[in-house]
Amino acid sequence: MIVVMPLRFAAASLMLACAFAANAADAPRYALRYEARDRTMQVALCLPRAADSVRFAAGDVSARHVDAVTRDRGAQVARVDGAWLARNWRAGECLHYRAALGALAAEQAPGRTRNDDDVVVDPSSWLLQADGTGDADARVQLPPGYAISAPWRRVADTERYRIPHTPDDWMARVAIGRFGERAIALAGGTLHVAILHGADAAQRERLLGWLRRVGRAALSAYGRLPLADVQVLIIPVGAQHEAVVFGQSTRGQGHALTLFVDPAQPDAAFDRDWVAVHELSHLFHPYLGDRGAWLAEGLATYYQNVLRARAGLLTPEQAWAALDAGFARGRQATQGDGDLETAAARMGERHDFQRVYWSGAAYWLQVDADLRRGSANRMSVDEALRRFDACCLPSERAWPAQTFIAKLDALSGSDVFSRRFREYRERRDFPDLAELYAAFGIVRATDDLRFDDDARDAGIRRAIMAPADHRVSRRRIP
Numbered sequence: 001m002i003v004v005m006p007l008r009f010a011a012a013s014l015m016l017a018c019a020f021a022a023n024a025a026d027a028p029r030y031a032l033r034y035e036a037r038d039r040t041m042q043v044a045l046c047l048p049r050a051a052d053s054v055r056f057a058a059g060d061v062s063a064r065h066v067d068a069v070t071r072d073r074g075a076q077v078a079r080v081d082g083a084w085l086a087r088n089w090r091a092g093e094c095l096h097y098r099a100a101l102g103a104l105a106a107e108q109a110p111g112r113t114r115n116d117d118d119v120v121v122d123p124s125s126w127l128l129q130a131d132g133t134g135d136a137d138a139r140v141q142l143p144p145g146y147a148i149s150a151p152w153r154r155v156a157d158t159e160r161y162r163i164p165h166t167p168d169d170w171m172a173r174v175a176i177g178r179f180g181e182r183a184i185a186l187a188g189g190t191l192h193v194a195i196l197h198g199a200d201a202a203q204r205e206r207l208l209g210w211l212r213r214v215g216r217a218a219l220s221a222y223g224r225l226p227l228a229d230v231q232v233l234i235i236p237v238g239a240q241h242e243a244v245v246f247g248q249s250t251r252g253q254g255h256a257l258t259l260f261v262d263p264a265q266p267d268a269a270f271d272r273d274w275v276a277v278h279e280l281s282h283l284f285h286p287y288l289g290d291r292g293a294w295l296a297e298g299l300a301t302y303y304q305n306v307l308r309a310r311a312g313l314l315t316p317e318q319a320w321a322a323l324d325a326g327f328a329r330g331r332q333a334t335q336g337d338g339d340l341e342t343a344a345a346r347m348g349e350r351h352d353f354q355r356v357y358w359s360g361a362a363y364w365l366q367v368d369a370d371l372r373r374g375s376a377n378r379m380s381v382d383e384a385l386r387r388f389d390a391c392c393l394p395s396e397r398a399w400p401a402q403t404f405i406a407k408l409d410a411l412s413g414s415d416v417f418s419r420r421f422r423e424y425r426e427r428r429d430f431p432d433l434a435e436l437y438a439a440f441g442i443v444r445a446t447d448d449l450r451f452d453d454d455a456r457d458a459g460i461r462r463a464i465m466a467p468a469d470h471r472v473s474r475r476r477i478p
Contacts, residue, residue: 028130030138030163031094034176036146039102039119046094047130056095057083059125059168065104066126069097084128099126101176118177118196120235123150124168124252134165142176149175149194151231151254163253166396170287172252173233182208184232186215188224191232198236199263207234207263210270217311218280220467221303222386226283226393231256236263243269249282255394271313274322278304284385285404286393292401294344294424298360299381301326302368309465316465320442321449323361330358331430341401341425355430362431363424369436370416372460379412382468387411401425 031044047054058066069084071077072093077086086095104126105119129136138161140148151172152161175194184191193211195204211232218225231254237245240262247259257279261270281303288296302323309319333354340359343352368381388411401421408417424431437443441455452458 028133028136030127030136031141032138033141034101034143034146034148036143039100039105041099041101041126042096043099043126043128044094044096045128045130046092047089047133048092050091051089053085053087054089055080055083055085055131056128057131058128059122065100065107066097066128067100069095071095095128097128101126118175118179120173120175120196120233122252123172123174124170127163129168136163136165137161138163145178146176147179147181147194149179149181149192149231149233151250151252151256153229153254164396166252166254167398170252171250172254173231173250173256173258175233184208184212184215186225187219188226189228189230191215191225191230193232193234195234195263196236198238199234203263206267206270207261210267211276213271213311213313214276214280217277217307217313218283220307220310221281221284222382222389223468226385226389227255228394229254230283233258235260238262239264242273244273244275247275247279249279251287251396255283274304274308277307277313281307284389286395286397286399288401288404289398290345290347291341292344292399292404293347294340294356294360295363295401295404295421296360297344297357298362299364301357301361302364302381306464310467316462317449317451319465320451320461323365324442324444324449326358327362327430327433329354330362334359334428334430336428338428339425340427359424359427359430362433363420365433366431366436367416367420368464369440369457369460370420371412371414372463373457374414374416377460377463379414380463384408384412384417 026048029046029048031046033042034040035042045056063082069077069079071086072090075086075088075090075093077084077095079085084095101119101121104121108122108125109120138152140159140161142148150161151174152163154161175196177196179194179196181192181194184193191211193208195207199207211234215225233256235258237260243262243265245260245262247257250256250258257276259276259279278300281300282296284303285296285299305314305319305322305326308314309316314322333352338346340356343350344356347353347356364381371379371381371384385408388408391411392407402418405417405421409415439455439457440461441452441458442461443450443452451461455461
């Protein structure tokens with residue numbers, strides 16, 4: 001099957017619409033109709049090809065929240081081992097069912113502030129898929145005044161969407177309710193922002209202004225978003241001590257960020273936030289699996305400070321201080337009871353977040369320093385990721401960590417990524433950054449850091465935090 005990829009050119013919407021039409025005959029087709037009164041979704045899933053049998057399944061919870069499953073013309077559909085089995089499937093036939101989204105939303109996020117207008121659900125829990133199929137097309141029908149926020153690719157300005165096929169265990173969020181979706185256009189792509197109930201009109205405008213600033217910070221990596229379309233779901237959660245309580249990057253059925261916020265916090269509190277930049281930084285790499293989480297979270301942790309400095313949300317001195325404080329937390333949390341790769345794989349079980357995130361950040365800092373030192377600042381983590389974007393994003397599959405690292409080596413013309421990777425993945429201690437600090441001219445004083453501009457690599461230290469000129473052509477990298 002031909003996969004429709006996001007395009008970054010002015011004619012993207014027209015070309016995507018044409019591709020949608022060309023591939024529609026081969027793709028599964030969903031017709032989705034939302035019933036606000038009982039917060040259910042009426043679904044018809046039509047398949048173009050005949051088959052001896054078709055198995056339809058979704059997440060584990062679907063058995064409790066999917067019912068009224070029927071086929072065209074009264075043909076039989078059987079419930080088998082948590083799925084639905086249809087034999088003698090006819091070309092163009094449709095499966096019909098109802099999904100109780102309200103009940104599913106309450107089960108998936110029981111602690112979230114709820115109202116009768118918004119539901120937020122993982123589509124993999126109710127959007128049944130036929131085994132062996134790929135990307136799907138969908139048409140969504142909503143009651144007047146309602147909107148949908150999804151990671152799917154909208155086809156021009158229609159009610160039609162392309163749903164990318166991603167692994168079944170990749171999480172996503174779809175929100176339906178009485179909210180508006182706003183687009184923040186940035187170089188390379190668009191943030192499609194939905195702010196759910198719990199923020200008034202003035203707070204929504206302030207949140208949008210903040211996201212524009214955050215988006216510009218993300219662009220300071222290499223001048224553009226790596227993906228053409230990104231869903232951003234803002235969920236107000238009431239009075240909190242911080243502006244952004246929690247954030248999450250998800251890749252199921254498309255790319256998305258979810259940010260849980262206290263919209264009443266002042267602008268200064270949002271500008272101090274690091275979570276949004278951290279989550280946006282996950283757009284720059286593919287999914288690396290549990291054992292590669294130290295690379296993924298390390299990059300986002302490194303960039304959450306570097307990119308904010310480049311965008312003027314932090315001074316360079318504040319960014320270095322934030323990195324230094326994080327390295328101290330990571331060092332304190334490292335007990336030497338296993339290598340870094342194993343710690344990453346068991347991070348959720350053992351809550352070894354500080355060690356994993358900050359060891360990973362140290363990796364990217366050392367790689368960045370190595371690349372810049374060997375190229376007079378012409379090669380960097382930014383440039384290697386820019387080239388990776390040009391060849392390999394978006395990616396709707398998992399990349400083994402070693403494959404990703406080998407690709408970055410090839411794109412940068414070096415062995416820096418793999419050499420440091422072999423060193424770090426087996427570490428049981430926290431990396432010693434004393435030599436790097438000395439070369440950068442970072443001196444730890446009693447209560448703060450001092451910076452020696454005569455140090456050997458002081459220019460590299462300044463370049464890492466400095467805004468770069470990103471007026472470069474985008475070319476495909478093999």
